[in-house]
Amino acid sequence: MSGIIFFLFFFSTGVAFAHSIEVQPIEGDPGIVARYADGAPAAFVGVNIIAPDSDRVFQEGLTDREGRFVFLPSTHGIWRIHVDDGMGHTAHTEVPVGTISSPSTQPVTHLPRGWALVTGISVIWALFSTCGWWRARRK
Helix, strand or coil: CHHHHHHHHHHHHHHHHHCCEEEEECCCCCEEEEEECCCCECCCCEEEEECCCCCCEEEEEECCCCCEEECCCCCCEEEEEEEECCCCCEEEEEEEECCCCCCCCCCECCCCHHHHHHHHHHHHHHHHHHHHHHHHHHC
16 A cells, blocks of 8 residues: 555656646747646647737637647737646746737746645645544544
8 A cells, every 4th residue: 555655656746747838938929839847848738819908719729739829910919828738737828919018928827836846745645644544543
């Protein structure tokens, strides 16, 4: 039993870290490049484009096999892009289009890596505590 828990601890946390999505705007084009934290392209993941001054989806589609998605904007402004791989990993960023003087090229992140580690350790601690409580209850 302890061997299984040891195995799950070391391999489940690595999988969680390796698959957070990072999104960067493509320089010179209205589009993004999506990659997982381990550098692998986020191929064929869902993308929603939201126009400036709107909450409605302007365009939706999938990234290509290199994790790229480019769109043809209809107006100037800051376009919001939401990326979702369908497995709970999402990312958001903004892409300036037109005559915006100070573009924001920093992606919006959801959970810093340190918090992901704390969360993983907390989940493992909860599992061990539950197993210990269950064993003590059965005796």
